Amino acid sequence: MIIIKKITWDQILPIWQEHLTDMSPEPTSAMTLIYDRVWDDNPISPRWIDKQVYDLKNMEFTPTFWGAFNNDKLVGVNSGHMCLHKLYRSRGLFVLPEHRNLQIAQKLLMKTISQAKHEGAIACWSFPKNTVINVYFQQGFKNRGNRFFFSYIEKNEGDDSVRNIKA
Numbered sequence: 001m002i003i004i005k006k007i008t009w010d011q012i013l014p015i016w017q018e019h020l021t022d023m024s025p026e027p028t029s030a031m032t033l034i035y036d037r038v039w040d041d042n043p044i045s046p047r048w049i050d051k052q053v054y055d056l057k058n059m060e061f062t063p064t065f066w067g068a069f070n071n072d073k074l075v076g077v078n079s080g081h082m083c084l085h086k087l088y089r090s091r092g093l094f095v096l097p098e099h100r101n102l103q104i105a106q107k108l109l110m111k112t113i114s115q116a117k118h119e120g121a122i123a124c125w126s127f128p129k130n131t132v133i134n135v136y137f138q139q140g141f142k143n144r145g146n147r148f149f150f151s152y153i154e155k156n157e158g159d160d161s162v163r164n165i166k167a
Helices: 009-019 056-060 104-118 130-138
Strands: 002-007 031-039 048-054 064-070 073-082 087-095 123-125
Touching: 002 073, 002 104, 009 064, 009 073, 009 087, 064 104, 073 104, 087 104, 087 130, 104 123, 104 130
Parallel strands: 087 123
Antiparallel strands: 002 064, 031 048, 064 073, 073 087
């Protein structure tokens, strides 16, 4: 039986280092969802380009780490942390190959979305790998071009029928 529970940085780090080698191994990320529009410096035909923004203030938020356990073995992980503008980032979703297709990734992502809601986020975002993008789609995330952009519905006071996070 698979059990999802909070884990520590020390527990998630070895999984990330072994299986997500292209990911920055830090508890939080300075990357933001918001892009800066800047004028490129092409003298012949200048144009607006979107530039990724990094803000070290994002790294001041406390992350939450989730683990999926099969008995005592850690078989899947994800993390999340608040970012600027009340946007919550899902980061580092991974399930061991021999435990895939058991809905573990979906459950880890649901826990992350629930944590975002608990912390008062207005939306949850991610830059998922193509190998897990369908997991995000199943949870209501929308892909817009090469990036994820998100719409959300704010929950009205006393209305429990609408999630306040919709990615």
